[in-house]
Amino acid sequence: MDPAAPLTSLKHRHLLGLSTYSAPEIGLILETAREFREVLERPIRQVPTLRGYTVANLFFEPSTRTRLSFELAEKRLSAESVSFTRSGSSLTKGESLRDTARNIEAMKVDLAVIRHTSPGAAHFLTRCIEARVINAGDGAHEHPTQALLDLLTMSEHFPSFEDLRVSIIGDIAHSRVARSNIFGLTTLGASVTLCAPPTLLPVRVEELGVRTTSHLEEALDGCDVAMALRIQRERFGASLLPSLREYAIRFGLRMRHLREHPDMIVMHPGPINRGVEVDHDVADHERAVILDQVTNGVAVRMAVLYLLATGSA
Numbered sequence: 353m354d355p356a357a358p359l360t361s362l363k364h365r366h367l368l369g370l371s372t373y374s375a376p377e378i379g380l381i382l383e384t385a386r387e388f389r390e391v392l393e394r395p396i397r398q399v400p401t402l403r404g405y406t407v408a409n410l411f412f413e414p415s416t417r418t419r420l421s422f423e424l425a426e427k428r429l430s431a432e433s434v435s436f437t438r439s440g441s442s443l444t445k446g447e448s449l450r451d452t453a454r455n456i457e458a459m460k461v462d463l464a465v466i467r468h469t470s471p472g473a474a475h476f477l478t479r480c481i482e483a484r485v486i487n488a489g490d491g492a493h494e495h496p497t498q499a500l501l502d503l504l505t506m507s508e509h510f511p512s513f514e515d516l517r518v519s520i521i522g523d524i525a526h527s528r529v530a531r532s533n534i535f536g537l538t539t540l541g542a543s544v545t546l547c548a549p550p551t552l553l554p555v556r557v558e559e560l561g562v563r564t565t566s567h568l569e570e571a572l573d574g575c576d577v578a579m580a581l582r583i584q585r586e587r588f589g590a591s592l593l594p595s596l597r598e599y600a601i602r603f604g605l606r607m608r609h610l611r612e613h614p615d616m617i618v619m620h621p622g623p624i625n626r627g628v629e630v631d632h633d634v635a636d637h638e639r640a641v642i643l644d645q646v647t648n649g650v651a652v653r654m655a656v657l658y659l660l661a662t663g664s665a
Contacts, residue, residue: 365665366485367656368474369494370535384655385504402431405661408461409435412468417622418488422465425653453480484660492526498621499532501649505641506577509617513540519571521547521603522581522629525554529621534560547571551592568603572613579619580605580629600628607633617641
């Protein structure tokens with residue numbers, strides 16, 4: 353194989369995170385997602401690409417956007433899907449994840465999408481079943497499809513990731529979205545700055561090739577993309593933040609930031625705490641591409657499902 357030739361298939365059997373994905377593999381996913389993005393603009397937004405395939409959606413943690421996005425992506429590809437949530441399942445009766453996985457394997461599914469509160473749950477699932485596994489978020493570890501849809505959205509506004517300046521603002525320590533974005537962005541050549549109160553910055557995170565600051569103005573200086581993260585009260589004690597009001601004053605994105613940085617776009621993985629991470633006017637501004645992220649999420653998940661299902665790895 354010519355090493356300079358573009359990839360036509362993924363080298364990975366699963367999508368567990370972006371830390372091991374190469375730039376060509378990420379590029380292949382994004383290019384495939386662009387093709388599926390065009391499908392979503394057609395009057396008939398369904399293709400027979402995965403007809404005959406079955407996908408199991410295993411959501412052991414509450415989710416709305418990600419779960420619906422995967423389910424819609426599967427329908428758009430004509431795949432059959434079965435959805436499984438912790439509530440009302442045998443897990444509430446004491447069944448282990450391994451036993452649940454083996455029962456699902458017996459149903460002869462081709463792909464499994466899993467969201468779980470425990471980091472590493474997706475990796476564990478690969479040891480239990482033969483189906484290809486997609487990590488839809490595991491604890492505070494990774495959320496690769498969210499990062500991929502973020503990358504796709506950025507690529508619609510900037511010609512290259514080389515030297516693109518991205519600032520990720522908020523609860524970095526507990527954010528799987530931040531971690532996957534760091535891996536994806538740095539692999540593609542972007543410059544990443546993390547901005548958060550010192551209590552919400554992971555120890556030695558600079559070793560991932562990013563810079564850190566606890567000053568918002570410094571993070572926004574020369575910034576192309578400002579990505580605000582949701583303050584996740586459910587993931588940490590209140591002692592890590594004095595108050596949401598103080599956080600909003602020091603780290604919230606306001607209209608003056610858009611005026612001071614006229615070429616900067618604003619992103620947010622959702623759900624937004626309006627008035628905390630992002631002011632109301634900023635969230636509704638034309639340079640806030642949050643709804644584009646949602647649409648691109650379906651295209652990216654279609655691409656991932658297709659590439660993994662039809663891959664030879």
